[in-house]
Amino acid sequence: MEELPAGHGYAELVAAVRDRRCVLFAGAGLSMAVGLPSWSQLIDHMRGELGLSGEDSDADYQMLAEYYRLQQGSIGALRSWMDRTWSVSEAKVEKSKLHQLIVQLDFPILYTTNYDNNLEVAYQLAGRRYVKIVNARDLARAGNGCPQIVKFHGDFESDDSLVLAETDYFDRLNFDSPLDVRFRADALGRTILFIGYSMSDLNIRLLLHKLWRTWAHTGRIKDRPPSFVFAARPDPVRDAVLGQWGITVLGGKERDPEKALVKFLDQLASDVRA
Numbered sequence: 211m212e213e214l215p216a217g218h219g220y221a222e223l224v225a226a227v228r229d230r231r232c233v234l235f236a237g238a239g240l241s242m243a244v245g246l247p248s249w250s251q252l253i254d255h256m257r258g259e260l261g262l263s264g265e266d267s268d269a270d271y272q273m274l275a276e277y278y279r280l281q282q283g284s285i286g287a288l289r290s291w292m293d294r295t296w297s298v299s300e301a302k303v304e305k306s307k308l309h310q311l312i313v314q315l316d317f318p319i320l321y322t323t324n325y326d327n328n329l330e331v332a333y334q335l336a337g338r339r340y341v342k343i344v345n346a347r348d349l350a351r352a353g354n355g356c357p358q359i360v361k362f363h364g365d366f367e368s369d370d371s372l373v374l375a376e377t378d379y380f381d382r383l384n385f386d387s388p389l390d391v392r393f394r395a396d397a398l399g400r401t402i403l404f405i406g407y408s409m410s411d412l413n414i415r416l417l418l419h420k421l422w423r424t425w426a427h428t429g430r431i432k433d434r435p436p437s438f439v440f441a442a443r444p445d446p447v448r449d450a451v452l453g454q455w456g457i458t459v460l461g462g463k464e465r466d467p468e469k470a471l472v473k474f475l476d477q478l479a480s481d482v483r484a
Contacts, residue, residue: 219458223401239467256271256275311472313336316357349392399435405474409452418452418457436456
């Protein structure tokens, strides 16, 4: 892992953000920073709804959500509970330094696997226009000129859009949905910065691998724009695995993940302005 602000590749990231050639890809760490529940709380809720205990099943949230849909006929009630429970006040978003910095950095495109609307609220509070993209229809209607927030795993406004249950994730592994096609196109020509993710998540590692393979198949991988993952803690195994796919891991020595991410984005914003 590289110490900020110096380090191989960091200057390229600064230049890409300054020139608005960098796409942000934000995960659950961003939502948890404003107090949203963890996946373990979602698991506890589903077990309660289904009358299960930890001794009955140790399934993860994806498999439990699949079972929930089988038992209930849909995830509608679960989605409604998540929408209510995973909503925070505008005041919390307004106080979030992370969200302030993301708006300030002015990424032209922001992908997020979070279902909540906290990114959208952050832009609204800042008086900034944006376009939300959830499906193919939104892609067709989206224009240029203002930031695009792409809800890569769906949005609470649409049950059908949510990538939550195991089958949903398996379907997305094909990497051929309209949003996947859009992401592949963006990844071919822009720098990607991933924040708020645990690299223990197989789905995000598969996404990074597919990103590398997309370029490898072009025969021009040396021309690929650099891509980065921010991680708060050093991990030589993770860094080596991601490095073989052309992903640079950036971070510092702050032990608290949220504080580390705030420090990183604050330094990045300062260097972009310099």
